[in-house]
Amino acid sequence: xxxxxxxxxxxSLALAFALVPCAFAQMQxxxxxxxxxxxxxxxxxxxxxxxxxxxxxxxxxxxLNNEPVANARIVVSSPVETQPVTAQxxxxxxxxxxxGLHSGMYDVKAESGVLQAEERVQVNxxxxxxxxxxxxxxxxxxxxxxxxxxxxxxxxxHVPDKAAFxxxxxxxxxxxxxxxxxxKYISKALAAFPEYSQALALRGVLExxxxxxxxxxxxxxxxxxxDPNDGMGYLVMGAILNAQEQYQDALRPLSRAETxxxxxxxxxxxxxKALLHLQKFxxxxxxxxxxxxxxxxxxxxxxxxxxxxxxxxLRTYGAALEELQEYVNQAPSGPFTASVRSTLEKxxxxxxxAVSP
Numbered sequence: 601x602x603x604x605x606x607x608x609x610x611x612s613l614a615l616a617f618a619l620v621p622c623a624f625a626q627m628q629x630x631x632x633x634x635x636x637x638x639x640x641x642x643x644x645x646x647x648x649x650x651x652x653x654x655x656x657x658x659x660x661x662x663x664l665n666n667e668p669v670a671n672a673r674i675v676v677s678s679p680v681e682t683q684p685v686t687a688q689x690x691x692x693x694x695x696x697x698x699x700g701l702h703s704g705m706y707d708v709k710a711e712s713g714v715l716q717a718e719e720r721v722q723v724n725x726x727x728x729x730x731x732x733x734x735x736x737x738x739x740x741x742x743x744x745x746x747x748x749x750x751x752x753x754x755x756x757x758h759v760p761d762k763a764a765f766x767x768x769x770x771x772x773x774x775x776x777x778x779x780x781x782x783x784k785y786i787s788k789a790l791a792a793f794p795e796y797s798q799a800l801a802l803r804g805v806l807e808x809x810x811x812x813x814x815x816x817x818x819x820x821x822x823x824x825x826x827d828p829n830d831g832m833g834y835l836v837m838g839a840i841l842n843a844q845e846q847y848q849d850a851l852r853p854l855s856r857a858e859t860x861x862x863x864x865x866x867x868x869x870x871x872x873k874a875l876l877h878l879q880k881f882x883x884x885x886x887x888x889x890x891x892x893x894x895x896x897x898x899x900x901x902x903x904x905x906x907x908x909x910x911x912x913x914l915r916t917y918g919a920a921l922e923e924l925q926e927y928v929n930q931a932p933s934g935p936f937t938a939s940v941r942s943t944l945e946k947x948x949x950x951x952x953x954a955v956s957p
Contacts (some may be wrong), residue, residue, distance in 0.1 A: 654954035655701040655723035656916055659730040661694045661710045668694030669734050672712040679705055681722075686882060691890040692862070699885065700914040710734060725954065726918070764794040770802055779806060797827035804836040808843060816840050826851075831860030831867075838870050847874040865894035872906050881913030901930035905940070918949035 649933045657676065661669040670688045676698050690696045690710070698708075701723045710717045710732045717732040770785035782805055789799040800823035807816035818841050823833030838854035841847070851874055857867040872887035888907045908923030924940050924947075931937055 605618045615947070653702055654724050654916060655707065656697060656699040656727050656919065657701065657708060657721055657730060658694070658697050658727055659708065659719075659724060659732060661690050661696070661712075661732045661734055662732055663715065668692070669710070669712050670694060674698070675709045675711070676701075677707050677709075679707060680683065682788060688882060688886050691886070691893050692891070693893040693895065695889060697885060697889060698913060699882065699916040699919065708732065743881070759796055760793050761798065763789045763796050763799065763872045767796070767799050767802065770799070774802070774805070775824060779809065782806060795826040798832055799824045801828060801830075801832035801836045802838070804833075808836065808840055811843075813840055813844055818829075829860065831857040831864065835864065835867055835870070838867070838874075842870055842874055844852065845877070847877045849873045863894060865891040865900075868894070869900075869903060869906065872910070876910055880911060881910050885910040885914070897929060901927045901934060904930065912947065915950075917947050917954055921947055921951045 623849065659674075661672045661674070663669060668690075670690055671691045672694070673687060674690060674696045675687045688696060688698065697913070703723055703725050706721050706723060708719045708721055708730060708826060712734060715734050717734040718734055719730050721728050721730050730857060766785045766789035770782045770789065773782035773785060782802070786799050786803050786806070789796055790803070793799070801818045802821035804816045804823065807813075817837070820833050820837040820840055823830070824837065827833070832855040834853040838850045841850035841853070844902075851871055854871040854874070856865050857864065858871070863868065868887045868891040872884045872891065875881075875884035875887060888903060888910060890908075891900075891903055904923045904927040908920045908927065911917070911920035911923060912923055921944065924944055927934070928937055928940055930943070934940075
């Protein structure tokens with residue numbers, strides 16, 4: 601069940617985040633990527649498909665019956681420019697955010713199959729909000745909730761009841777932070793059924809927790825081979841590659857995990873971290889927004905941390921300030937709180953300058 605999978609990764613992905621604290625680590629290292637807005641930052645450099653203003657368009661695409669339209673393509677362009685400013689896709693709840701915009705008028709187009717919706721939006725240096733209404737296709741059926749799995753793999757049908765019960769016990773032990781007990785249950789499950797994909801993935805989680813990356817990779821790969829249609833192995837593999845700073849390589853298994861378990865917020869969180877390190881800030885923001893839509897962010901302050909640094913990369917300092925402050929509020933004794941407080945002091949004048957006349 602996805603609920604148990606969600607609990608399963610609470611501890612492991614929090615640790616993975618601690619091992620690879622995204623832009624935070626870059627800011628602390630003097631010979632790596634500089635803090636956006638500092639003297640070492642090249643203000644004349646922008647990423648392909650991104651812009652460097654302080655405004656943002658926050659929007660939602662919905663049908664005439666107020667149903668969210670997921671994975672609609674959003675194209676933002678300026679009436680005075682011949683090329684689109686940026687393009688992205690809506691999250692599962694139909695929302696999208698386009699940051700880093702200069703003040704001015706923008707045309708926003710939403711496309712889903714043959715259906716389209718268009719709006720013209722004025723940006724004045726802050727946040728502009730828009731709700732786009734898209735007609736429903738004739739004969740279209742309502743989409744199944746993305747937070748559920750509609751199929752059971754062939755391998756899962758062959759799992760002995762004893763092994764499945766032991767994995768459930770291991771999941772509960774992990775959720776309770778009883779790692780030794782979890783390891784014992786996993787070992788017993790694999791003794792009963794050595795090709796149990798979920799048990800192998802769970803053992804990979806424990807090995808990731810212990811920073812035994814080689815062993816974790818072997819178990820994650822074994823899980824994928826044992827059941828290519830179970831997303832857990834791909835998710836664990838992506839988290840391992842992130843922890844090893846192999847960010848580009850991590851995106852492939854994470855993409856597969858998103859397809860197989862679309863309701864698992866951890867996949868989007870991990871891919872958001874990878875994209876942040878690759879300086880694909882708009883894409884990172886989109887992924888972390890999808891994670892926000894699938895879980896309660898108040899239970900996962902690390903989501904605000906990734907989102908805040910994505911906004912910093914886009915030089916949207918006001919939004920970055922809000923997200924980083926929210927991390928501090930939710931995790932006043934967190935592992936990164938002291939450094940985040942220092943970061944907040946650095947970006948406050950930048951955020952204030954962005955809204956000054």
